[in-house]
Amino acid sequence: MMTLRRWCAVVGLISLGLGILGAGSGCRRDVTTQAAVRTVTDAAGQPVAIRDVSRVVAAGGSVTEIVYALGAESLLVGCDASSLYPEAATKLPQVGYVRALSSEGVLSLRPTLVLTVPEAGPPEALAQLRASGVPVLVVPAEPSLEGVKKKIRAVAQALDRAAEGEALIRQLESDMAQVQSYLAGRPARPKVMFIYARGQGAANVAGRDTAAAEMIRLAGGVNAFDFEGYKPLTAEAAVAAAPEVILLPARGLESSGGIAGVLSMPGVNQTPAGRNRRIVAVDDLLLLGFGPRTGQGVMELARLLHPENTSEK
Amino acid sequence: MAAVNILATRPQALRLPGHWLIGGLAGALCGIVLLAVGIGAVAITPAQSLSILAELIGLDVGVPFTEQQQAVLLTIRLPRVLFGALVGAGLAMAGAAMQGVFRNPLADPGIIGVSSGAALAAVLCIRTNGWLFGKAGGMLAVYQLPIAAFLGGSLVAFIVYRLARREGTLSVGLLLLAGIALAMLAEALRGALIFAATDDQLRSVTFWSLGSLGAASWVNLSMVAALVLPAMMWLGRLARPLDALLLGEAEARHLGFDVTTVTRLAMLAATLIVGATVAFAGIIGFIGLVAPHLIRLAAGPSHRTLLPGAALLGACLVVLADLLARTVVSPAEMPLGVVTASLGAPCFLWLLLQERGFRS
Amino acid sequence: MMLEARQIGVIRGGKVLLDNVSLTLLPGHVTALLGPNGAGKSTLLKVLTGDVTPTYGAVYLDGRPLEGWSLVDRARRRAVVPQESSLAFPFTAFEVVLLGRAPHVALRETPRDVAIAQQAMARTRVDHLAARAYPSLSGGERQRVQFSRALAQIWEALPDGSARWLLLDEPTASLDLAHQYKAMAVVRQLAKEGVGVVVVVHDLNLAAYVADEIVLLDRGRITAEGRPEDVLTAERIRAVFGLDVIVTPHPHHGRPCVVPLYANGE
Numbered sequence: 001m002m003t004l005r006r007w008c009a010v011v012g013l014i015s016l017g018l019g020i021l022g023a024g025s026g027c028r029r030d031v032t033t034q035a036a037v038r039t040v041t042d043a044a045g046q047p048v049a050i051r052d053v054s055r056v057v058a059a060g061g062s063v064t065e066i067v068y069a070l071g072a073e074s075l076l077v078g079c080d081a082s083s084l085y086p087e088a089a090t091k092l093p094q095v096g097y098v099r100a101l102s103s104e105g106v107l108s109l110r111p112t113l114v115l116t117v118p119e120a121g122p123p124e125a126l127a128q129l130r131a132s133g134v135p136v137l138v139v140p141a142e143p144s145l146e147g148v149k150k151k152i153r154a155v156a157q158a159l160d161r162a163a164e165g166e167a168l169i170r171q172l173e174s175d176m177a178q179v180q181s182y183l184a185g186r187p188a189r190p191k192v193m194f195i196y197a198r199g200q201g202a203a204n205v206a207g208r209d210t211a212a213a214e215m216i217r218l219a220g221g222v223n224a225f226d227f228e229g230y231k232p233l234t235a236e237a238a239v240a241a242a243p244e245v246i247l248l249p250a251r252g253l254e255s256s257g258g259i260a261g262v263l264s265m266p267g268v269n270q271t272p273a274g275r276n277r278r279i280v281a282v283d284d285l286l287l288l289g290f291g292p293r294t295g296q297g298v299m300e301l302a303r304l305l306h307p308e309n310t311s312e313k
Numbered sequence: 314m315a316a317v318n319i320l321a322t323r324p325q326a327l328r329l330p331g332h333w334l335i336g337g338l339a340g341a342l343c344g345i346v347l348l349a350v351g352i353g354a355v356a357i358t359p360a361q362s363l364s365i366l367a368e369l370i371g372l373d374v375g376v377p378f379t380e381q382q383q384a385v386l387l388t389i390r391l392p393r394v395l396f397g398a399l400v401g402a403g404l405a406m407a408g409a410a411m412q413g414v415f416r417n418p419l420a421d422p423g424i425i426g427v428s429s430g431a432a433l434a435a436v437l438c439i440r441t442n443g444w445l446f447g448k449a450g451g452m453l454a455v456y457q458l459p460i461a462a463f464l465g466g467s468l469v470a471f472i473v474y475r476l477a478r479r480e481g482t483l484s485v486g487l488l489l490l491a492g493i494a495l496a497m498l499a500e501a502l503r504g505a506l507i508f509a510a511t512d513d514q515l516r517s518v519t520f521w522s523l524g525s526l527g528a529a530s531w532v533n534l535s536m537v538a539a540l541v542l543p544a545m546m547w548l549g550r551l552a553r554p555l556d557a558l559l560l561g562e563a564e565a566r567h568l569g570f571d572v573t574t575v576t577r578l579a580m581l582a583a584t585l586i587v588g589a590t591v592a593f594a595g596i597i598g599f600i601g602l603v604a605p606h607l608i609r610l611a612a613g614p615s616h617r618t619l620l621p622g623a624a625l626l627g628a629c630l631v632v633l634a635d636l637l638a639r640t641v642v643s644p645a646e647m648p649l650g651v652v653t654a655s656l657g658a659p660c661f662l663w664l665l666l667q668e669r670g671f672r673s
Numbered sequence: 674m675m676l677e678a679r680q681i682g683v684i685r686g687g688k689v690l691l692d693n694v695s696l697t698l699l700p701g702h703v704t705a706l707l708g709p710n711g712a713g714k715s716t717l718l719k720v721l722t723g724d725v726t727p728t729y730g731a732v733y734l735d736g737r738p739l740e741g742w743s744l745v746d747r748a749r750r751r752a753v754v755p756q757e758s759s760l761a762f763p764f765t766a767f768e769v770v771l772l773g774r775a776p777h778v779a780l781r782e783t784p785r786d787v788a789i790a791q792q793a794m795a796r797t798r799v800d801h802l803a804a805r806a807y808p809s810l811s812g813g814e815r816q817r818v819q820f821s822r823a824l825a826q827i828w829e830a831l832p833d834g835s836a837r838w839l840l841l842d843e844p845t846a847s848l849d850l851a852h853q854y855k856a857m858a859v860v861r862q863l864a865k866e867g868v869g870v871v872v873v874v875h876d877l878n879l880a881a882y883v884a885d886e887i888v889l890l891d892r893g894r895i896t897a898e899g900r901p902e903d904v905l906t907a908e909r910i911r912a913v914f915g916l917d918v919i920v921t922p923h924p925h926h927g928r929p930c931v932v933p934l935y936a937n938g939e
Contacts, residue, residue, distance in 0.1 A: 105644030569748025
């Protein structure tokens with residue numbers, strides 16, 4: 001038995017070693033330099049050479065949105081299942097969910113460029129696309145204002161629409177300036193609890209270092225919870241946090257059964273937000289996508305957190 | 314252990330001779346592999362496929378093809394189809410062996426807890442964002458999920474094995490109970506981890522558990538083959554001991570077989586096979602349960618035919634299922650586990666109806 | 674060349690199943706283990722086959738301890754017919770009998786092995802069941818198939834001339850009257866061919882018919898050992914089994930015949 005186990009371990013280690021060697025040597029093809037080759041730095045800091053953008057596949061809701069916002073939608077030949085805005089995107093051929101892309105499916109659209117986000121997978125599919133000569137640009141996707149700007153710039157650079165990209169960024173900055181002026185006369189920072197609901201019974205709340213927390217902060221609120229990441233919603237935690245507003249993504253609100261459904265979640269009824277029925281929702285992609293409409297999302301959220309007709313002096 | 318007497322009454326006259334079955338299945342597998350390699354989202358005509366394959370052995374058939382078609386065929390489709398065949402063969406053979414060891418036609422290869430352990434480890438890896446291996450960087454980080462799944466599966470199988478050891482012998486009854494208990498525990502832990510997961514992580518976990526051959530590459534194929542092929546060879550040599558084991562542990566010992574060693578070897582082989590396949594392909598259900606049954610139905614329970622027959626049939630089934638998965642919602646793909654479940658459940662029902670027919 | 678149990682004791686969970694039992698078995702002889710329920714007959718047989726490890730004492734085969742023999746070497750010399758045997762998968766009766774050749778088969782069964790299996794089935798008159806699925810057979814048919822399997826296992830004399838052994842644990846439990854005696858007739862023939870047989874039976878008359886020596890067990894101890902006419906006396910049967918009987922010689926072959934005494938209506 002001992003010898004068998006040992007033999008297995010040896011075989012496993014040898015094959016792992018061979019695999020590492022094999023993957024290391026790889027089968028990357030050199031992209032021959034031609035005229036008008038742009039080099040864009042991807043999320044991992046690697047340069048990606050882009051020649052031809054006539055057929056683009058975008059995987060990732062915010063990336064697709066940016067392509068449309070740049071006016072480059074004519075270049076798109078396909079997108080993924082999470083690309084839901086604008087509606088025109090849903091009519092494009094779909095290559096699967098961004099985390100489970102089908103390399104052959106993507107290749108069947110004969111793309112010349114694949115734009116995607118860091119969550120894209122599986123890694124073998126991306127490697128196969130690259131090995132087939134299709135450049136794959138993974139744009140940075142930090143959930144912050146700076147991150148949005150980097151994302152827009154990367155996509156714009158890739159598609160040779162730098163000017164349009166800057167215009168989007170200026171729009172974003174002006175949206176945010178509007179938010180600042182709106183919040184200027186409203187010093188209150190209400191406590192907000194963000195609920196990630198997944199159907200009946202399963203609800204998580206967001207702590208700091210989440211996309212939701214960042215949006216709340218930008219919109220002039222304070223996240224009710226201080227832990228990192230997401231945790232399940234418990235009655236005690238909700239009551240202890242005493243949020244004044246409860247925020248959900250629009251589809252999450254729907255799947256929880258509307259406001260009535262949220263009120264029936266553990267502890268919600270005993271929070272100020274529950275008692276005052278201050279339960280608000282924003283469209284999923286608008287709220288959490290960190291795409292070009294981020295400024296509008298923040299504005300909408302700011303208006304929800306600081307209703308116009310209340311004075312906060 | 315109470316045994317379920319499915320397929321108890323089919324007379325021998327209706328059985329297929331073993332050699333015919335193996336030969337036929339081998340031929341069918343070759344045909345199915347060629348078919349699957351020739352079909353996919355990217356358009357490649359059969360003539361072009363043959364041309365690309367012929368070029369591998371230096372023949373020029375004269376049909377032109379593009380470099381991209383060649384890349385798709387040789388680096389995407391061919392490893393994927395071969396990977397599917399390997400996964401199917403391994404799972405089916407492991408299933409047949411576990412049904413023999415537990416003397417129960419309802420055993421599937423994950424019965425000793427390997428799949429549950431692998432699934433738990435995968436969720437842990439996804440939830441911690443690969444904290445365990447990510448820091449190490451390099452290849453370890455790239456393969457963190459398969460490594461975690463394989464180690465998790467092996468660990469659970471090892472615990473099950475230790476629990477079932479009693480005074481130097483291995484009790485099959487305890488193995489079964491320990492396997493069930495640990496699978497339940499692993500599921501509970503998995504549920505707890507999923508409960509506190511973000512939406513993104515949840516989707517990753519779901520996609521992983523639904524199974525897919527999307528991670529197939531020549532490198533991954535060779536790694537899995539290095540573990541699965543030797544394990545399958547060991548199982549092949551256990552054909553006669555497994556036959557004897559069906560008579561009962563005491564009887565098998567009276568016939569000169571070391572039951573403890575046979576059970577251990579079968580468990581180890583099944584652990585390797587299921588661990589390696591689950592690590593890269595996620596959970597693929599029904600193949601390990603249904604393929605052995607179909608072979609028994611056709612050719613009887615002797616393991617000398619059953620083990621290779623189930624392997625070949627399992628390979629055919631997975632390659633076909635993956636073909637469906639790749640083409641039905643093209644250019645997207647359906648998860649393989651969904652296809653095997655959708656095909657496997659009705660197939661099982663059909664088997665039951667067949668059996669009802671024989672009994673009456 | 675003998676099978677010996679030397680001072681065997683088996684204690685399980687505080688209960689004494691066998692207490693200082695010693696037994697010497699010779700090839701060419703049929704030894705019957707008799708006794709009421711719980712006497713330890715099956716336990717003793719299991720110790721002899723190696724299925725149960727005694728708490729103290731040991732079994733010796735041809736002078737060497739049984740543990741020293743590899744499982745395959747044991748299997749080539751000694752076949753066991755179990756009390757009951759279930760099979761979850763539809764092997765044919767022939768395939769089950771052919772499995773009996775396993776200890777002698779290197780890679781594949783040879784035509785000789787197939788022939789032996791067929792002859793074994795003929796000897797126990799189950800050849801007409803060859804193509805039937807084993808789970809579909811009746812209890813009695815299954816027992817006779819198991820018997821054939823054991824015969825196939827020790828069919829041929831061993832090249833080194835060592836003795837062959839056949840151990841049967843209540844082989845007639847499911848058999849009807851005629852088959853019981855036919856099976857025992859086969860057992861007697863085997864003994865004549867030099868096989869050493871140990872058989873656990875319940876039926877006293879069957880034991881008297883088949884055995885050269887009877888070992889009478891009671892509560893884990895050997896109370897009597899010897900020829901049937903010496904062991905099977907009315908006093909001893911009353912003492913061990915609690916039944917009043919008359920023991921009379923059989924009208925044809927002279928072996929003891931045990932006839933229970935009971936008054937009308939009791």
